[in-house]
Amino acid sequence: MGGFGSGRWYRYGTRPLAEQCLHLDVNKLKRENLLRPGLYYSIRWESGSTIGIATFHDEIELSYATNPGKGDEEHVRYRVPLNRTPCNFGGYRCWFVCPNMGCGRRVAKLYFLCGYFLCRRCHNLTYESQNEDKVDRLNRKMRKLRTKVGGNGEDLISPFPDKPKGMHWDTFDRLELKDFEADREKMRILSWQISTLESEIGRLSADPAEEVLDNRQLTGTADRARLEGQQVAISSHGC
Numbered sequence: 001m002g003g004f005g006s007g008r009w010y011r012y013g014t015r016p017l018a019e020q021c022l023h024l025d026v027n028k029l030k031r032e033n034l035l036r037p038g039l040y041y042s043i044r045w046e047s048g049s050t051i052g053i054a055t056f057h058d059e060i061e062l063s064y065a066t067n068p069g070k071g072d073e074e075h076v077r078y079r080v081p082l083n084r085t086p087c088n089f090g091g092y093r094c095w096f097v098c099p100n101m102g103c104g105r106r107v108a109k110l111y112f113l114c115g116y117f118l119c120r121r122c123h124n125l126t127y128e129s130q131n132e133d134k135v136d137r138l139n140r141k142m143r144k145l146r147t148k149v150g151g152n153g154e155d156l157i158s159p160f161p162d163k164p165k166g167m168h169w170d171t172f173d174r175l176e177l178k179d180f181e182a183d184r185e186k187m188r189i190l191s192w193q194i195s196t197l198e199s200e201i202g203r204l205s206a207d208p209a210e211e212v213l214d215n216r217q218l219t220g221t222a223d224r225a226r227l228e229g230q231q232v233a234i235s236s237h238g239c
């Protein structure tokens with residue numbers, strides 16, 4: 001089967017956004033009735049990445065190859081526990097339990113990075129909206145700082161205004177430094193957004209418009225035996 005490439009996200013030394021990562025959505029699997037026990041199927045993303053999923057009563061097992069065709073190709077297989085909570089109006093809601101050792105968070109999505117499907121927090125992923133919020137906060141901060149030294153608070157492109165009469169130099173220097181740091185952080189985020197847009201162009205979407213292949217019910221004992229008892233402990237995903 002196919003597998004996962006890696007490494008395209010590490011420009012500028014930043015983490016990818018959650019939206020850019022391949023992910024598994026427990027609600028989508030439930031909606032498509034793909035969590036009932038005894039199934040074995042493959043999911044293929046538009047990018048060509050493929051994983052196998054075997055379903056059990058209270059867990060699923062993922063199997064795939066990382067970096068296929070490269071020297072460091074690795075076949076991994078591990079289980080992801082499922083958790084079910086009752087809904088107010090009947091029925092139940094499904095959750096993945098993050099398989100990272102020591103995590104165990106109940107989540108709706110697991111994101112693929114560094115070889116494993118783990119929760120957003122374990123991968124330290126942010127949402128695009130969080131970046132937007134941060135840029136807004138930085139702009140507000142810069143407006144406030146510039147207003148304090150007599151700027152109009154709207155022009156964030158021009159250099160920091162000159163020191164107003166009567167203000168101590170150390171006060172002015174402190175405000176100017178804060179403005180500089182806020183601007184640098186904003187530029188870092190904007191650079192990252194631009195590089196992300198560039199990498200989006202010319203590659204197939206990583207959006208998991210996945211298709212389910214080879215869906216079949218496990219009936220033979222050989223199938224079941226092959227899938228039993230192969231839990232892999234993920235102690236560290238190393239990146």
Ligand SMILES: [Zn+2]
Pocket residue numbers: 098099100103104105118119120121122
């Ligand atoms: Zn986690």
